[in-house]
Amino acid sequence: MTPGVPLDQIGQTLASFYDDLITEGVPAHLAALVRRVKQAQPAPVTASHGQARPAGETRAVHLAIVVEDEPEIRELAKTLLEETELQVVGCPSAEEALAVLQQRGGEVALVFADIRLAGQMDGLQLARAVATLWPRARLVITSGHGVRRPDLPAEAVFIAKPWRAADVLQEAERAAREPAPPIA
Incomplete structure (x- = not known):
């Protein structure tokens, strides 16, 4: 392609x-x-929170998806990422994140996901799906438990919990500013 x-x-x-x-x-x-x-x-192009964009607006939307089943940690990550130029959506499960990706996958610059999630899929399964179906999204995986590098997609970055705000912001800046990798 x-x-x-x-x-x-x-x-x-x-x-x-x-x-x-x-x-x-x-x-x-x-x-x-x-x-x-x-x-x-195909879904209509929308701005954040599902509102239609004004006619003639062509600015590219860069979206970050925070996937974390702990509400307090999810809100902390969302609040942190809202300080960047990325629009942010929080999801408590991989299944919810996949629904957002299906609707807005072309806008997603960053997926920040915990490994242990509520639902049938875990963060590693989500990361593999994102790496396969949305290869332009930057993948940042986090966990308070160890993870073996072979379990992660090659493109993924791992940040151990408790993560530092500076590390998360650095990955968000890369996602927003660096050109997306070409689709092979």
Whole structure:
């Protein structure tokens, strides 16, 4: 694929490989996500909080998704990231984060996720899905428990809990300012 290919086209291409993904051992819930991407209608371009953008506005939106099941920690991370130029959405589960990604994946510059989450998916499974389906998003994974580097996607950055605000802000700045990697 070449840079500039619409995300819905990428999703349709990935969805066309759905049967092969199942055969190759991709977890069923990730393969189901790929299938849903194919079936999803393109969402209208919106500004933060689901409001339509004014006609003629072309500014690119850069979105950060904070995925953390502990409400206090999620709010702390959101408040911290709101000090950057990124718009921020908080999600208590990987499933909620995937719903946001399906609607606004082209706008997502940063996914900041804990490994242990409520719901059926954990942060590592979410990171693998993001790395596969939204490779332009910067992945920052956090945990108060050790994680082996081979468990993380190669593109992911790991920040141990308790994380320092400066480390999170540094990754947010990279996500907002550095050009997204090309889609191979």
